[in-house]
Amino acid sequence: MAEPSVSAVVLAWKDEPWLTRCIEALLASTGVAIEVVIVDNGAEGGSVQTLEKFADHPLVTVVNPGSNLGFAGGCNFGARSATGDYLALVNGDLLVEPTTLRRLVDVVDGPGVGVAVASVRMPDDVQIVNAGANPVHVLGMSWAGGLGKPETRTGLVDTAAASGACLVTTRAHWQRLDGFDEEYFAYCEDSELSLRTWRLGLRCVYVPDAIATHRYEFSRNPFKNYLIERNRLMLVATLWSPRALVVLAPAGLAFEAVGLAVALLQGWGGAKVRGWTWLWRNRGHLRARRRQLRGEGTVPDREWMRLLRADVDAVFFPLPVGLGLLNAVMRGYWAAVRWMV
Structure with a gap:
């Protein structure tokens, strides 16, 4: 039987020292007919040399949109050049094992599966998780599930969100969803794609x-905080049910007030306000996107929203005091109102 054809989309952004190794690892994949689509999404330094190195490779296509489209737009641009029956999104600082893509393809081919996501591990200890089964919070936050913990599971695990660092879906499913909403630019677009799949x-x-x-390096800066906070609110505003928006409004408003206070203390209050401003100025897009997403779902809101969590992990939200109490309160609140969504 012919091997399944997989198109792996990789973004080349800035100077990525692992980009050459990333592409070589993809080309060494076994059990699949691989095609690598590299998107010049603002390549610099060594990444430019990598693009030149693979420009004439028979299994590699290099495309250039002319500017940095962000993760969402860059993936969409690369996917339009894909020819495989399966589409893989792979970060340029990530190395797949030879059997990884075929394993993900086999899972996607299973009954009722739309997206399969890899177990992303740390570079200095391959037993330790960088991202796995990623949670999504009722207020829109998402984070790397299992970060810093050894992976002991062997069976498949349903996950609310698939990390865009390394996932596989069918090209037909990607086209059905029309890829990512490019207004996200970066962050939360993979959560939206995953929840739409559910x-x-x-x-x-x-x-x-x-x-x-x-090659994981945790970092925070005002622009990243701006995108994460803005996109979290865009996700909730466009995908949550009307009833969920009403019953979660008190918790959401309280969270925004606390979030602004934290942002001011940490020096990125302007970025937080900038996110609110963007959402107001682009309310037409939010309305149109909400109409589109609310019209496409076939599963009742009460069912898919069971995937959402009401608590957060301390590793991502390191409050000095009170996190346990806040989690307990939020779990109780969500348990009390969830039946109304």
Whole structure:
């Protein structure tokens, strides 16, 4: 039988020292007919040399949109050049193991599966998770599930969100969803894609034995904080049910007030306000996007929203005091109102 054809989309952004190794690892994949689509999304330094190195490779296509489209737009641009039956999104600082793509393809081919996501591991210890089964909070936050913990699971795990660092879906499913909403630019677009998949009656599945190594460097800056906070609110505003927006409004408003206070203390209050400003100025897009997403779902809101969590992990929200109490209050609140969504 012919091997399944997989198009792996990789973004070349700035000077990425792992980009050459990333592409070489993809080309060494076994059990699939691989095609690598590299998007010049603002390549600099060594990344430019990598693009030149692979420009004439028979299994590599290099495309250039002319500017940095962000993660969402860059993936969309690359996917339009893909020819495989399956589409993989792979970060340029990530190395797949030879069997990873085929393992993800096999899972996507399983009954009722729409997206399969790899087990992304730390570079200095491949047993430690960087991103896995990623949670999504009822207020829109998402984070790397299992970060810093050893992976002991062997079976498939349903996940609310599939990390865009390394996932596989069918090209038909990607086209059905029309890819990412490019207004996200970066962050939360993979959460939206995943939740839309669940709303269509298909699962997002984390595959612990489909391993990829990530050159992980945690960082925060005002622009990143701006995108994360803005996009979190865009996700909730466009995808949550009307009833959910009403019953979660008190918690959401309280969270915004606390978030602004934290942002001011940490020196990125302007970025927080900038996010609110963007959402107001682009309310037409939010309305249109909401109409589109509310019209496409086939699964009742009460069912898919069971995937959402009401508590947060301390590793991502390191409040000095009170996190346990806040989590307990939020769990109780969500348990009390969830039946109304």
